[in-house]
Amino acid sequence: MEIIGRKYLDVLIPEEAAFMQQALHAFVDNEIMPVRQKIDYDDEHKLVDKIRQGLTGLGIQRAMFPDKYGGMGITSMVLSFIAFEEIARGDVAIAIATGCTPWCFAPAILASNEAVLDRFAPQFCGDELQTGCFALTEPASGCDIENPEMHGRTIKTIAKLDGDEWVINGNKCLASNSGVSQAYCVVCTTDPNLGEEGIALMYVPYPVEGMSFGKFEDKAGMRADRNCDIFLDNVRVPKEYRAAGPGKDAELFTFNCIMGRGGAAGFSIGAAQGAFEKVLEYTTDRIVAGKPIREHSVCACMLADMVIGIETARAYYMNLAYMIDEARIVDTIGSKGLDPQLANFFLSRASLAKVYADDVAVMVTNKAMELMGSYGYLHEYDVEKYWRDSKECQLYEGGAQLGRLDIIRNY
Ligand SMILES: Cc1cc2nc3c(=O)[nH]c(=O)nc-3n(C[C@H](O)[C@H](O)[C@H](O)COP(=O)(O)OP(=O)(O)OC[C@H]3O[C@@H](n4cnc5c(N)ncnc54)[C@H](O)[C@@H]3O)c2cc1C
Numbered sequence: 001m002e003i004i005g006r007k008y009l010d011v012l013i014p015e016e017a018a019f020m021q022q023a024l025h026a027f028v029d030n031e032i033m034p035v036r037q038k039i040d041y042d043d044e045h046k047l048v049d050k051i052r053q054g055l056t057g058l059g060i061q062r063a064m065f066p067d068k069y070g071g072m073g074i075t076s077m078v079l080s081f082i083a084f085e086e087i088a089r090g091d092v093a094i095a096i097a098t099g100c101t102p103w104c105f106a107p108a109i110l111a112s113n114e115a116v117l118d119r120f121a122p123q124f125c126g127d128e129l130q131t132g133c134f135a136l137t138e139p140a141s142g143c144d145i146e147n148p149e150m151h152g153r154t155i156k157t158i159a160k161l162d163g164d165e166w167v168i169n170g171n172k173c174l175a176s177n178s179g180v181s182q183a184y185c186v187v188c189t190t191d192p193n194l195g196e197e198g199i200a201l202m203y204v205p206y207p208v209e210g211m212s213f214g215k216f217e218d219k220a221g222m223r224a225d226r227n228c229d230i231f232l233d234n235v236r237v238p239k240e241y242r243a244a245g246p247g248k249d250a251e252l253f254t255f256n257c258i259m260g261r262g263g264a265a266g267f268s269i270g271a272a273q274g275a276f277e278k279v280l281e282y283t284t285d286r287i288v289a290g291k292p293i294r295e296h297s298v299c300a301c302m303l304a305d306m307v308i309g310i311e312t313a314r315a316y317y318m319n320l321a322y323m324i325d326e327a328r329i330v331d332t333i334g335s336k337g338l339d340p341q342l343a344n345f346f347l348s349r350a351s352l353a354k355v356y357a358d359d360v361a362v363m364v365t366n367k368a369m370e371l372m373g374s375y376g377y378l379h380e381y382d383v384e385k386y387w388r389d390s391k392e393c394q395l396y397e398g399g400a401q402l403g404r405l406d407i408i409r410n411y
Contacts, residue, residue, distance in 0.1 A: 075109070089273050137175060161190070167234055209235070212233070257347060272313075351407045
């Protein structure tokens with residue numbers, strides 16, 4: 001263990017995580033920061049794909065896959081959360097688009113589903129950029145599908161077994177990487193009346209007959225991630241492409257929500273950190289009333305509040321990551337399942353990490369813009385992009401309200 005040299009990362013991280021974090025820090029400085037302002041105008045995603053190809057070269061895409069497929073077998077949340085915070089410091093949506101690939105495959109990896117891994121892992125452990133999508137949200141409601149009190153009964157995407165194949169019908173929406181992925185993990189139910197027993201995580205390769213997409217959503221921010229409707233019309237996949245089976249898929253789904261919310265806290269703090277660095281520089285250089293903005297006590301206090309938020313949110317989500325690693329869920333969920341009390345505890349704490357980090361990111365980007373005056377509102381001063389991107393962090397994965405409910409009902 002070492003205390004990392006970067007002065008603003010006041011958190012203990014293991015040596016191998018520090019190594020990866022520093023490599024990603026340098027990557028963001030060299031490959032994202034110089035072109036960051038062009039990302040929102042990159043309609044064809046050529047620039048975004050080039051950056052993501054660079055991250056693939058660093059091993060991010062194959063990191064979670066088992067060694068025998070050419071992966072690195074990295075399932076540590078400490079490593080993963082801090083890595084994606086670093087990427088998000090450059091661009092939150094690139095972090096999300098990159099992070100959704102391991103998120104898509106986590107259920108199959110944790111369940112050791114060989115049929116799914118044999119089909120996809122060689123392709124995703126190669127040097128070429130590939131993309132995965134974890135599709136849970138449906139038009140009727142995203143939160144209801146994640147809400148444990150709904151027990152999977154609101155899922156409308158249905159998977160029916162027909163001989164050796166699943167036949168899937170339904171409509172997903174808004175999922176990151178939709179319309180551009182080579183692999184989809186689609187949250188289905190075999191029968192909504194079965195509750196958790198019905199929840200089925202189905203792997204769908206693309207292209208496949210019966211799968212089509214709507215137009216890309218036109219969002220306020222997060223433009224390096226793409227989201228659209230996914231239509232599944234009698235899509236057929238082999239029987240073995242269900243992640244694990246009745247009951248087990250529900251546990252894997254819950255764990256993906258835990259991992260997703262915990263990781264999302266890192267995305268938010270990456271954005272907050274990026275915006276903070278910009279405003280610190282600006283308020284150091286710009287003189288008002290005879291001295292740098294940051295030396296006026298009213299402004300210094302605003303900067304201090306940003307630091308308090310960033311450091312406490314980071315410390316909390318990293319503590320969560322340590323707790324998940326310590327509980328060894330990733331090693332045991334496939335064989336022993338997920339203890340319900342542990343699941344409730346971690347869903348509550350992952351929601352806490354996310355909701356707090358999201359609020360910090362929105363506060364920091366908002367206050368940073370205030371301290372920069374009207375220049376903060378200009379695209380070329382960088383903060384307005386962090387400001388637009390951060391708002392979405394409060395809305396996805398349960399949003400601010402379901403997140404709070406999940407904190408308190410298991411506290
Ligand atoms: C950039 C981006 C990336 C995304 N990535 C993914 C992805 O990878 N995969 C995916 O499946 N989806 C993804 N989404 C979709 C996102 O996760 C959902 O939009 C989100 O979960 C909220 O669902 P909803 O929009 O349907 O809101 P609703 O579920 O309709 O919720 C609306 C409001 O009601 C509140 N609410 C919900 N439930 C309750 C409750 N029980 N009590 C009180 N209040 C409640 C919510 O907090 C919110 O304020 C993404 C969206 C965007 C824009």
